[in-house]
Amino acid sequence: MGDDDAEDAALVAAMAAGDRTALASLYERHAGLLLGLALKIVRERREAEDLLHDVFLEAWRQARHFDPKRGRVRTWLAIRMRSRALDLQKSARVSRNAGDAGLEVVADEAEVVSPDHARVRTALASLGDDQRRVVELAYFEGLSCSEIAERIAIPIGTVKSRLAAGLGKLREHIGGKR
Amino acid sequence: MSDVRDLLPLHALGALDADEAKLVEKAVAADPALAAELAAYRDAASLIAAPVAPPPNVKLRLMASIGAGRYERFSDRLAKLFDVTVDKAREFLGLIDRPGSWDERGAGIGLVHFDGGPACAAADCGFVRIDPGCMFPWHKHLGEETSVIVQGHLVDNSGRHFHPGDEYLASETSEHAIRAEGDEPVIFAVRAFNGIEVGGQPHRGRGR
Incomplete structure (x- = not known):
């Protein structure tokens, strides 16, 4: 576990003990990452900001259940954000542009969240369009392999191999492989 | 595979x-x-998504929701007023810092509406904001109304002054107008049964 991960885990442990300043610190470290993720999925600023509030409030209330042996804090937060954002998107309260959604790499480097994040973003940009497209359709639109195959009219086996290869390349760029 | x-x-x-x-x-x-x-x-x-810097109000709201906000001293009273848990009252207080919560009614008046607990099922619950120098016009209460001032300096037409922490009770059929004194907006939590009547027209809920 890297220093940043250990600090994150210590903050969550402090939150579990009722330390409100720990939540404020954790928010400063990861709010940018989570808001970016929410915006890619729901595409509406106010909805995304509400989700950001809700995910950190959930983290505060669920802090005692975080288990550092099962993964990083940022992943724990991102999984919650993605799940909530996709639920919101599917509830049809947020209009979205089907078809081209998730195709572009948004060049919005508002802040550098972490070296890992910068490396993964660079790696994402270096993926081929075909690979990047299936990865983003899965992660940001919540499509299954068969739904992606249908959406872009390619065999499901090709979808699976592109997803695996694409995410595999991104994973290689994270320091301290777990 | x-x-x-x-x-x-x-x-x-x-x-x-x-x-x-x-x-x-x-x-x-x-x-x-x-x-x-x-x-x-x-x-x-x-880590796929590009980071986006959040606006400051999201953190203010979050801190309010966990009991570390600037209006925290009102959370217990609002919990009783609105028949909700203290955690829920804190989330209500957080709405003050969420710009999208405010239904701007013009003339320096903003409203936030939320649902109270079971004892408030028949009441309009929310916050009212009156900007400095502005007035909430003359109106009649169609049921009992209870307000708790959380910010600013409020004066009613009979010259009574209200400050943060003060409670303002308005009985059914009573009438008044209120205005914001001083340099900061007045914000008060309000629980109103049966709504109000402005200029002979009833106003309830979000349409109030």
Whole structure:
């Protein structure tokens, strides 16, 4: 576990003990990452900001259940954000542009969240369009392999191999492989 | 793609159907090495989106929701006023710092509406904001109304002054106008049964 991960885990442990300043610190470290993720999925600023509030409030209330042996804090937060954002998107309260959604790499480097994040973003940009497209359709639109195959009219086996290869390349760029 | 290990990146991206996902979860629960590999894939996926700096109000609202906000001293009273838990009252107080919560009614008046607990099912519940120098016009209460001032300096037409922490009771059929004194907006929590009547027209809920 890297220093940043250990600090994150210590903050969550402090939150579990009722330390409100720990939540404020954790928010400063990861709010940018989570808001970016929410915006890619729901595409509406106010909805995304509400989700950001809700995910950190959930983290505060669920802090005692975080288990550092099962993964990083940022992943724990991102999984919650993605799940909530996709639920919101599917509830049809947020209009979205089907078809081209998730195709572009948004060049919005508002802040550098972490070296890992910068490396993964660079790696994402270096993926081929075909690979990047299936990865983003899965992660940001919540499509299954068969739904992606249908959406872009390619065999499901090709979808699976592109997803695996694409995410595999991104994973290689994270320091301290777990 | 029959090996569970091959399915890990697909599962990390949420792209497996329910049966395959269940298969992977079962295997991961029984094998720490597979669990670590899935965690690494999930971590990579979590970093795909470009970061976006959030506006300051989201953190203000979050701090209010966990009891560290600037209006925290009102959370217990609002919990009683609105028949909700203290945690819920804190979330209500957080709405003050969420610009999208405010229904701007013009003339320096803003309203936030929310649903209170069971004892408030028949009441309009929310916050009222009156900007400095502005007035909430003459109105009649169609039921009992209770307000708690959380910010600013409020004066009614009979010359009574109200400050943060003060409670303002208005009985059914009573009438008044109120205005904001001083340099900061007046904000008060309000629980009003049956709504109000402005210029002979009833106003209730979000349309108030």
